[in-house]
């Protein structure tokens with residue numbers, strides 16, 4: 024078992040590097056306004072995203088939701104945590120054209136490398152890779168729980184389907200980072216699996232949601248009171264909760280730094 028884990032830890036970054044070297048040269052998708060699109064195998068979040076039109080329209084629709092719910096504009100400074108290969112960045116470039124600061128952060132190096140190379144040359148856009156552990160996405164990473172960025176340096180924070188793959192200890196620590204990064208009055212748009220009257224936290228709960236969960240942290244479900252307690256302990260407030268309407272039944276929270 025120990026040998027298998029070590030082999031996977033060694034092979035995963037190597038595979039990522041080979042993909043990063045080869046795939047960007049074989050894919051030439053662009054959005055209607057000419058924004059480069061990640062290779063299809065780099066698109067997280069479902070098979071329908073393999074179609075360029077679906078990928079771009081979901082990204083643009085997400086920007087509209089951020090405009091409506093946290094006041095995103097071209098003057099904003101936004102941190103996109105768990106940005107993957109930059110789905111939201113594509114939407115911002117397509118819909119707003121420019122932004123004061125878009126900062127994408129992720130632990131998967133090949134995705135961040137692609138995004139930095141192809142989207143990071145736009146004014147205001149930058150991406151940072153952090154080699155931190157997540158048993159699902161980067162098991163060999165460090166066990167620090169930090170998010171790079173200046174304290175109080177962001178008006179908005181976006182984390183779509185990220186807390187859904189983190190246990191409570193990590194979630195609590197990262198919520199403190201969200202509070203540190205947001206300027207007073209700044210707002211976070213985050214999704215998570217939360218339900219009433221369930222155990223505080225449960226990995227891959229059987230019979231819950233539309234999928235058969237498999238592999239580490241495919242679905243982490245929290246009790247609503249437990250999750251909101253972690254939010255308050257981090258110094259954040261719950262502005263709103265829309266239950267169960269997001270991917271695979273996740274809920275949408277708008278959190279605010281007072």
Ligand SMILES: C[S@@+](CC[C@H](N)C(=O)[O-])C[C@H]1O[C@@H](n2cnc3c(N)ncnc32)[C@H](O)[C@@H]1O
Nearest residue numbers: 067105106107110129130131157160183184185
């Ligand atoms: C399901 S994907 C969502 C991707 C993107 N937010 C979207 O909606 O298209 C979850 C992402 O979170 C990233 N992630 C997981 N743990 C992380 C951490 N501690 N720090 C930064 N990114 C993390 C994963 O690498 C992965 O890209």
